[in-house]
Amino acid sequence: MPGIFSEEHLDIILQGGMVIFMEIYLYFQGLHSIMILSIALFAFMASGFRIAKAGSRACIIVLGDIGRSPRMQYHALSLAKTGFDVDIVGYGGSTPHSDLIENDKITQHVMSDPMTLPGVFPGLFRYTFKVMYQIAQLFFVIFVKMKWPSHIFVQNPPAIPTLPVAWFASKIYGSKFIVDWHNYGYTIMALTNKPTSPIVRLAKWIERTFGPRADGHFCVTDAMKKDLAQNWGVPKAITLYDRPPEIFKPTPLTEQHELFSRLSKDYPVFASSDSSPQHTVFTERKSSRSITKRCDRPALVVSGTSWTEDEDFSILLNALESYEDAISSGLSLPDLVCAITGKGPMKKYYMDIIAKKNWKHVKICTPWLTAEDYPKLLGSADVGVCLHKSSSGLDLPMKVVDMFGCGLPVCAIHFNCLDELVKHNENGLVFHDKEELAQQLQDLLCDFPEKQKQLETFRDNLKSFQKLRWEESWNNTVRKTLYI
Template structure:
């Protein structure tokens, strides 16, 4: 009841807020970082918040509650995380028309954002807001900025209307309205950031919006994992996931009396000394939001082809442990589909990792796989940035501007089909671990240049000059 009243009277609240706030100056040295999504699953916005705080700003980070944010962020004295509850789950009623549910959801989110921004946080001199989603975020931020005399900077990760048309269809009236809305409100921003050169050119050409390309770069925590840390990680994971434990098909070593041994499927610790097992599987890793812009049937079909070749007696193909991390709407569907398959040489594991364990696993893997296909064709997968930060080569599905990150045959491979991907995995995993792929070694060597450019250096050079510290 209270929520319904809040939605109905939000225009009155805006007028009242204008009367209350028009004489009050925004607080210099304060930045509001806003993402209408799960804060813990919005790494770029978390990195923005940390960089602002390290540069001397007071930061309010506003986003939906859900996954735990980085511990470094929640412990930072200059950052306050304002977590919004997802009130829209209460309107997921099947008998309501889809359009009506969407309208109600938008109104609830708008009212919630306005109340939080106006009454429950400091009045920042500047806002940095993630787009997408644009609805209702851009309207809410521009309204509050007008009331309080603040400035808005939009960080374009993707286009909201292209994401919407995946759920509806191109040319749908809602998609056309969303595009116009996004285009108009995007022009009100004081400055714009974007994630690729292709997006910058598209914003300029089609919407007359000038944007600065700020490529994602990995923070320092994304690096190759030392052997002792790697072993400790596998031990922790083995307590939750059977596939990380020492397997029956692996070699058993005769032990001397009094010998202390701790084993995982990848490592062996004997009397304090740690080594990688010579019979360990090839660790293939992918991460995902389990959304429609990532078709995991491609990976599943590629793995089935790999399994078929391995069972035909091609002994040069090792066992695979395929780990796919993340949460999202399609996870249950693919989890059930994978569990219905019978594999002898391949094991799937779909864990959810703590934020601090994710880079450790990336730094322990042998090959990354990326199935992200941008809805607009203008954004790059941050998961590949993280993998590259750990020196992990990637096989990535091709799309419009992928070449700005993945250079085929230089730091990874690009594929277009399940057959392509299966052939690439077979080629790179051949004879593992007895002999390492020279191709993989070359990719890792070429990634050292990418690893030298970290998030803070890039951010201080490109983003910081747009903001004021006083």
């Protein structure tokens, strides 16, 4: 039987101690009317505490663009299907998937972007101000706007200030506190700051202090599960691999033609040279109204990027330069359209470089797609390219999961645990530098579209991956742990 000061009773002790301290303070200050009101409020919260212990209301904290946090959107949808009422807290910017928007059991709490101070203030001061502002935002949403949750899910990173705030809220409400470890936040901060800098060391301390205090832990790789057990004092983390939902699948030809026709209005690389409304650069509508792929079509390469420091986009640009030179030298390669999706801080930097290229056979476009069109583009492509390199070496790129769900073979840059997802020469190819990527693209697309033997082999091998989808994986891992 656990002792009175055990972790199991810590939330009750914390709440009770706060109530007693506040009531004594108000009494000796002579604020008797406020004391009576506060007693009523605490009695009200106590009823919520009892509900929370066996309730079915979840709070999901993203502290990022909700629309660009697919895994947390999937958590919300799965919880709603299980019968939970879900509050998802984060920022706006991108439109979430329509299933989340239209679900009556899911409420979005979209916070305004944090205030930014002018650059004349020191960086540490500006960062501290931003964190304090975010704490105020989270406290307002969690303690004022929301009903008390039975479960609090946190996406990590970012760890600051979400982990301390979520831990505190779980103690006040008696909620089950669950961390979904996507990566380690301090390793991302170390990309732009020295690993020994005070801000990175503080971030690491906060992450290591509050993360292990959660009641439940999920992570994205077995390598991270092992690291959490050995170095973080989290012995029972559960690996919940990213799996694609049903919307990620090969796109039928009619939908490909419709997608390319729509995109061609804003992105000319998808338009046919003859400007016919019946044709795109990839597909054409026959007189019989049937849709076919064009024999002279270019290859479609897709790469999703967040345009951040942990993705060296110059590798792809250099590989495309080599591809252009290879065609010019006479190799039997198709023209190539490279569609690069995503938003991020370094996009303008690379767009300026792309604008200076005067290629004849390689064309680049950067479409921003809706949550519904993104899977359709992946399901229409010939090759995917992933430049994600994990800052911790322990997470996997979700963009590859989406590509595999659509049956799209991938060329992915190597890092430590990538083999938990990409099997070299089985469902895709792994490269280490721009030279390897350039050679892989040329090998895969030689004599395209007539010859696609290696691509077809990869597509066949991906069929087993496509069988296990997010919902089944979530039910097998998360659902059975909700009330443990």
